[in-house]
Amino acid sequence: MRVIVLGAGVVGVTTAYYLSQLGCTVTVVDRADExxxxxxxxxxxxxxxxFTDALAKPGFISHLPAMILGRDQGSKVRLSPQLMHWGLxxxxxxxxxxxxxxxxxVLQLAMRSAGLIDEIQQQVPLEFHYRTxxxxxxLSNENELANARASCELKQQYGCNARVxxxxxxxxxxxxxxxxxxxxxxAVYSESDEVADSQLFTVGLKNWLEQQGNVDFRLxxxxxxxMTRDGRARxxxxxxxxxxADAVVVCLGAWSGGFLRTAGINPxxxxxxxYSITLPPGSASPEVSVTALKHKxxxxxxxxxxxxxxxxxxxxxxxxxxxxxxRLLQETAERFAPDAADYGYGDAAVxxxxxxxxxxGQPQVGATSVPGLYTNVGHGMxxxxxxxxxxxxxxxxxxxxx
Numbered sequence: 579m580r581v582i583v584l585g586a587g588v589v590g591v592t593t594a595y596y597l598s599q600l601g602c603t604v605t606v607v608d609r610a611d612e613x614x615x616x617x618x619x620x621x622x623x624x625x626x627x628x629f630t631d632a633l634a635k636p637g638f639i640s641h642l643p644a645m646i647l648g649r650d651q652g653s654k655v656r657l658s659p660q661l662m663h664w665g666l667x668x669x670x671x672x673x674x675x676x677x678x679x680x681x682x683x684v685l686q687l688a689m690r691s692a693g694l695i696d697e698i699q700q701q702v703p704l705e706f707h708y709r710t711x712x713x714x715x716x717l718s719n720e721n722e723l724a725n726a727r728a729s730c731e732l733k734q735q736y737g738c739n740a741r742v743x744x745x746x747x748x749x750x751x752x753x754x755x756x757x758x759x760x761x762x763x764x765a766v767y768s769e770s771d772e773v774a775d776s777q778l779f780t781v782g783l784k785n786w787l788e789q790q791g792n793v794d795f796r797l798x799x800x801x802x803x804x805m806t807r808d809g810r811a812r813x814x815x816x817x818x819x820x821x822x823a824d825a826v827v828v829c830l831g832a833w834s835g836g837f838l839r840t841a842g843i844n845p846x847x848x849x850x851x852x853y854s855i856t857l858p859p860g861s862a863s864p865e866v867s868v869t870a871l872k873h874k875x876x877x878x879x880x881x882x883x884x885x886x887x888x889x890x891x892x893x894x895x896x897x898x899x900x901x902x903x904x905r906l907l908q909e910t911a912e913r914f915a916p917d918a919a920d921y922g923y924g925d926a927a928v929x930x931x932x933x934x935x936x937x938x939g940q941p942q943v944g945a946t947s948v949p950g951l952y953t954n955v956g957h958g959m960x961x962x963x964x965x966x967x968x969x970x971x972x973x974x975x976x977x978x979x980x
Contacts, residue, residue, distance in 0.1 A: 579601070579824050579825070580822070580825075581605075581825045581826070581976060582801075582814055582823040582826045583604055583606045583607070583827045584814065584827065585608055586606050586610060586614070586615075586784065587614055587618040588776050588777075588779065588780045588961060588965045589829045589954055589955075589957060589965045589968065590608070590954075591614070591783050591784050591787070592783065593829055593954050594793050595793075596969050596972070596973035597827075597973045597976065598787060598792050599973075602973075603792050604792065604793045605793075605794045605821060606784075606793065607796045607800075607814065607816060608795075608796070608800075609799065609800035611797055613797070614780030616932070617932060617933055618780050619777045620777075620856070621887060621962055622854065622876045622878050623773050623774060623776060623878045623880045623885055624713060624772075624963070625691075625771060625962060625963050626688070626963050627738075628713065628733065628740040628768035629766075629768070629869070630681055630684040630688050631677075631681050632671070632680040632681045632938070634668050634671035634676065634680065635674075635677035636672055636673065638672055639672055651906060652875070653890050653892065654889070654892070654899065654903070656892065656893040660894070661892055664937060667937035670937070671937050680939050680940055681729070682733075684940060685733055685736060685738060686736070687964050687968065689737060689738070691965065691966040691967040692772075694970055695966050698783070704779060704782040704783065705778065706775045706776070707881040708772065708773075708779075709774070710771075710772050711865065711867050712767065712769045712866045713771035713868075713869065714765045714766070714868050714869070715871060716765050716868065717762060718871065720763070722871055726764070726766050729766075739768055741767060741768075742765070745764060745765075748762070748767065751767060752865065752866040752868065754864040754915075754918065756862075757915070757916070757917045758914060758915055760872075760913075760914055771867065773878050773879065775880050775881060796821075800817075801814040801815070801816055801837060804826060804841045804948070805820060805822070806841075809948075811825065811826045811948055811949065812950065826951050827952045827953070827954055827972055829953075831932065831955065832847065832848075832850075834955040834956075841948050841951060843946055843948065847934045847936055847942075847956050848934075848936075849895055849933070850890050850933045850935045851889075851890075851891040851896075851903075851931070851933075852887060853887065853888065853900070853903050853904045854927075855886045855904060855907060855926050856880075856886075857886070857921065857926050858882075858884070858919065858920040858923050859882070859883070859884050859919060859920065860916075860918050860920050862917035862918065863877075863879065863918050863919060864877055864879065867879075874888050875888035875889075875907065875910060875914070876888060877911070886907065887907075888911075890959075891903065895932065900930045904928045904930065934956050934957060934961075936958065939958055940956070941955065941964060942956045943971050943975070953972075
C-alpha cells in the first residue's frame with residue numbers, strides 16, 4: 579500500500595514510522611529543508627504525560643477580557659474572522675463536562691505515548707537526550723491550587739501519578755526554586771514526566787527510516803492540492819508533479835487547514851505562536867522541568883542547556899513581533915528566576931513556532947469525509963507528548979480501511 583504523509587515534524591515522521599511497520603511504502607512531503615524544522619524544532623522538550631488539562635474550561639472565560647485588551651503579557655490576541663469563528667467553538671467547550679472529557683481523552687493518549695516511545699527506543703538506535711526529569715507546575719494563588727487539587731484527584735482515578743505538594747516539599751524536590759524572586763504557594767508534581775530533544779528524535783528516526791528502504795522523504799517540496807479520482811484521494815500535486823498514492827495523511831500542524839480546505843474540509847485548527855530561548859545554565863538551574871502557570875512559561879534542562887519556552891499568541895501567522903516577544907520572555911524569566919540561566923550569554927538560540935490548536939484541545943486523528951484522506955493534526959502544545967499515540971492510531975486507521 580502506498581501512503582503519502584504530509585509533514586516531516588515529529589507527528590509526521592512517527593506516522594511514517596508506524597505505517598512502515600505495517601508494511602506500507604511511504605513518501606513524506608515537507609516544504610522544509612530538514613525534518614523537525616517547524617514546531618518540533620524549539621519546543622520546551624517536555625513530555626508532559628500528566629499535564630493534559632484542557633485549555634477550554636469554565637474558569638477560562640473570566641480571563642478573556644484581559645487577553646483581548648492586552649493586559650495578559652503571556653497571550654497576545656488579534657481579533658479576526660478566523661479567530662472569532664474558532665473562538666465560538668472554543669467557548670462551547672468551556673463547560674465542566676466538556677473540560678473533564680477533553681482532559682481525560684488527552685490524558686489517555688499521553689499515557690499511551692509514554693509506553694510507545696519506549697518501544698520505539700527498543701527497536702531504533704536513537705540519541706535525543708531523553709531522561710526522566712519529573713515536572714513541577716507552580717501554583718501562585720488559592721484558585722490555582724483548588725483547580726489543581728480537583729484535576730489531580732480526577733486524573734489519579736485513571737492512573738496518573740500527579741499530586742499536589744506544599745511549597746516546602748516542592749523545594750525539597752527542586753532546591754533551585756528557593757532562589758525565585760516571586761513566591762508560590764504549592765505545586766503539582768509528576769515524577770515520571772520526561773524531557774528530550776524532539777528535533778533530534780525526529781531527525782534520527784527519519785534517518786533510520788530512510789535506511790530501511792520503504793520510506794522516502796521529499797523535503798524542500800510543498801504539496802499544493804489533493805488529487806482525487808472517483809471521489810477518493812489518489813495523491814497530491816507538488817508543483818507540476820503528481821504523486822500518486824492509495825492514501826494521504828495530513829500532519830501539517832498549524833498549516834493543515836490550508837491544505838485540507840483545498841479538499842473542502844475545515845479542521846478548525848488555529849495557529850498559536852509560542853517562543854523559546856536556549857541558554858547555558860545559571861548558578862541555580864532546575865533539573866526538574868518547571869512550569870510557571872502565572873507567566874505561561876516553562877524551564878527545561880536539555881543536553882546541559884536551559885530551554886525557556888512560553889507564551890500563547892493568537893495573532894494568525896504573523897511573525898513580526900517575534901523579537902519583541904522573545905525579549906519579553908527572557909526578561910520575564912530573568913525576573914522570575916534570575917539564577918536559572920546565563921541570561922547574559924551572547925549566542926542564545928531564539929525560536930518561534932506555531933502550535934496547532936483545536937477548540938477542544940483534542941487532536942483530530944483518522945478518516946475524513948473524503949475516502950483515502952486522513953488527518954493527524956491539532957496537538958496544540960502537546961505535539962511532542964502525544965505524537966507516538968496519535969501516529970499509531972493514524973497508521974491503524976489507514977491500514978484497517980484498506
